[in-house]
Amino acid sequence: MIHSFEPDKYYLSIGSHPPALKINSGDTVNTNTVDAGGFDKKGILVSGRGNPQTGPIYVEGACPGDVLAVRLNNIWPNRGHGFCRPKIASNVLEPGHDSRVTDLDTFDFLLDFDSNTARIENPSEGLTDLSVPIRPMIGCFGVAPDRGQAISTATSGPHGGNMDYRGFESGVTAYFPIFVDGALFHIGDGHAWQSDGEILGTGIEISMDVSFTLTVIPKIEIFWPRGQNEDFIFTAGNVRPLDEALQHSTSEMLRWLVNDYALSWPDANIMLGTYVQYDVGNVFDPAYTMICKIPKSVLPSASPGSLISQSA
């Protein structure tokens, strides 16, 4: 079933807020998200700032201990301009290294949907040629955490949240561990473009039309967000420092290989050590995100009943 949902309330934390919509497992939701500053597709301020979330969406039958599969069917900017910050964050430069940016006003990128590119509005002379492809991604999405928590949309964790990974784009399926009945899915913070690390503290921040399908996969234990696209399976570790984010994503992938691909532990060590690739999600937010991925082409077939076999 397909639900068309028009949000009228947004949250600045991901938690056990009252459901805005109830759906069944396997249903698709077509809705929209405002930009990180709370502006909608008409440029009207409709929320507080800081990655306001559309939702939460309650999925019937979802229970703690299950996994929520989120297929991003299509995410696309629903307006022609997005904003960006002009200064590299101090925490990604050497201590005391001054980035020498004094004008901290955000600036806009203008999107050209014919050429699928975006350019700076009123660029300085040195940046007149700067043009990026429109490659929409979701910065912040996930499910309500445990213990009655509501976690700021500035940060991320095992429940997902503000991972700001450019790999969360149309066609990807993300997986989250479910902590509360109904899962309570949230989504927001679209970027028309973002490079590795989100080192400016922003991508091209924009409102989006989004379509996704939510499916409950029962009784599979995962500890951190996972995902797959056409070419890779991947895991996300969300924490500071980056070293520890890498540990979580690597451990989660090792568990995945053993559980879903019938590899022995020693074989999974060699398989992962031989083929692992890492992507730096974000190194700006309170929790950093490190992605661990492995090409599908090198993996054996997934086991029947596994996470990956239930959601391909």
Place this chain on the structure above:
Amino acid sequence: MIHSFEPDKYYLSIGSHPPALKINSGDTVNTNTVDAGGFDKKGILVSGRGNPQTGPIYVEGACPGDVLAVRLNNIWPNRGHGFCRPKIASNVLEPGHDSRVTDLDTFDFLLDFDSNTARIENPSEGLTDLSVPIRPMIGCFGVAPDRGQAISTATSGPHGGNMDYRGFESGVTAYFPIFVDGALFHIGDGHAWQSDGEILGTGIEISMDVSFTLTVIPKIEIFWPRGQNEDFIFTAGNVRPLDEALQHSTSEMLRWLVNDYALSWPDANIMLGTYVQYDVGNVFDPAYTMICKIPKSVLPSASPGSLISQSA
């Protein structure tokens, strides 16, 4: 001028050891390296273990404050087998996560130069299909550090060393700050293949025939190793933790953009923030390596007299 050099002594530290060869700036050296365990192309043990280095090579005219450009003309395995460790390092897994590998013996990959692929010798049943392309890289190379230091080839720093980055392959030019007269270049630790991070503590460890050209670029200040290939310029930060390695590589790239590409500081912030990509070099050695890179296609032309213009 081309020098054919046959090493007969190897070093387990990079430092101001007696020069094994003296050359002029712009000369090419054809030589070879033993594997990380000290075995040569015939499989004979000729050195202590731990990334033994061929060299050092003294470059006439090289002075502290200059840069040494090292073009890797060709690096290629000179034998048909390389060894690998079977266990993912504890420091890249969650604390207390047991990788469940009990047999710590190294195993061999066999190289097939017809298909340019390598396979495990006597694989377990789960890994019979595992095959990787032969994609040779240099794990450890660099120049003598300052203060009379001699630094273990297990680790890396501003002088280069054991960066274990799979991007140091044929066709790449690497740049090192020069700390001592003659630069004193060292090279060793070839890998026939390595994925991101070197999380097994090895790639496919192998002896190599190597050809490189050493050129002195006078009076340009750099703080960390840099490099370029056909598509990217990149910088390397070599230190623990990974967060700090990322800081050094990012700061070094920001300086590079301002110095070589006539970008203002604010423009360089936006340019780098928009296009930056990160590669995880190694997360195994005493110093981790994080690579910061930016596509050449998006950069303006390099300034006359810049590092990049003198070495293209």
Place this chain on the structure above:
Amino acid sequence: MIHSFEPDKYYLSIGSHPPALKINSGDTVNTNTVDAGGFDKKGILVSGRGNPQTGPIYVEGACPGDVLAVRLNNIWPNRGHGFCRPKIASNVLEPGHDSRVTDLDTFDFLLDFDSNTARIENPSEGLTDLSVPIRPMIGCFGVAPDRGQAISTATSGPHGGNMDYRGFESGVTAYFPIFVDGALFHIGDGHAWQSDGEILGTGIEISMDVSFTLTVIPKIEIFWPRGQNEDFIFTAGNVRPLDEALQHSTSEMLRWLVNDYALSWPDANIMLGTYVQYDVGNVFDPAYTMICKIPKSVLPSASPGSLISQSA
């Protein structure tokens, strides 16, 4: 005014839960806390496990931008036994270092209030002489965070929380930035004894009778919890890694010296650099705690109107 408050509900997160008690600024509350596992003074399980909190207490007139001063008048175990974990946490040992503890059951300390010491119940032969003084402290306390967040009592942040610092004992005044109307103060997780770092993941976990006075100090900006005892003023940075916790506590102290003690920035640099002392709060929880402190004896008099002058 003194309030005697008997809690009947406990929270596993610190957030904007319904107030359990409303008081005026300057009032004292006498109440009690259950142990980390949810057991009360009679050893009866009355809550879920994981540092259940008594409260929240709403302080009339408290507003975002104010500071809540919490004087711990008296905190004292209200039963004769507390539990402890037997294994040093993997994250404080070298990666792969096996602590060789296989029996993970908690064990009890028995408290002797005559001698004010505690001993292990049924100790192994090697630990028969182990005796610690009873030195009660509060592991987890703080105020509701912003953005509608509710943050797990397993962790800590600018709002306080599970700092597990042995310096939060009777006689100390702690200061928290106020994020929501009424401040919403929570308290729990008493320890009869704890060493630096809480490296076992517990102190001697025990239920407590607690008496504290809550005072609103209007319109003073602080960013992290602060405190004072008879001899020191101190600040707490609560985050991973420990390096970053140290950065926050040091920056917060530098700001404090300039704002409250009429020191110029250069003088405050030298003053802090000359006298700083660090205490490791905890290195077990999701956020680590590093304390930065400076002896009162070396400081000039506090300025009129300053945080310290309003709460001495």
Place this chain on the structure above:
Amino acid sequence: MIHSFEPDKYYLSIGSHPPALKINSGDTVNTNTVDAGGFDKKGILVSGRGNPQTGPIYVEGACPGDVLAVRLNNIWPNRGHGFCRPKIASNVLEPGHDSRVTDLDTFDFLLDFDSNTARIENPSEGLTDLSVPIRPMIGCFGVAPDRGQAISTATSGPHGGNMDYRGFESGVTAYFPIFVDGALFHIGDGHAWQSDGEILGTGIEISMDVSFTLTVIPKIEIFWPRGQNEDFIFTAGNVRPLDEALQHSTSEMLRWLVNDYALSWPDANIMLGTYVQYDVGNVFDPAYTMICKIPKSVLPSASPGSLISQSA
């Protein structure tokens, strides 16, 4: 035997330099050290800057696999002034936090040996009352590392080096693992006073008269520097980040407890977890130093033949 040794050459790295003096195990050496800037007791520049080392001293019979015990009999400033830096290091403040010190010139403390205190020469008005006790310590000392390395005196490691821990004072015995024949002991970088962390990048930097006794303890394996004073045994982890330094010092102490005090592994876990104290050595140098210590008063008697029993 007591050796009076007058150095005439200093090293800026700790390594296998030619011995300046050869002694027997158990001998005492009376000598002196220049300050961190290379100035001697008369204020004359006699070395390059950066913690120049007196030595190395070759101890007959010392072999790799042994331990060198260094008793600091007496260390005392041999002149009346020492220098200090005025600015808190950027790496101990929040990223982007400007410490607002613009005059980076070093300043002097003047020592008054009658009152055993030191005061700033020509202090600003805010610091006229600042006075510290003279409490001399050694910033940098250790033994030659393995693999032919020579490691900068700016940093530290398993071999010791620039630990900048205020606990290395008169009366302390330090222990270093021996990596090369003769151990090759180096010493320098005296401070008349230093607080935790060396966050200004200096203590009160001064030349010293030093007396120490070097004793070889055969065939005991240690991995990191250790020490004891009247009240504590302690271990030093020297590496970045601070989290990892803490891991090394904690693991080293756990090993010590099991090896020297006949505690079972489980008992050692509880003993250490109950009583551990941490001191922050330095958080300025390329390697940070975290000290793990435990009071002697709570420990059982050391085993015969143990490290501690051979050197008490």
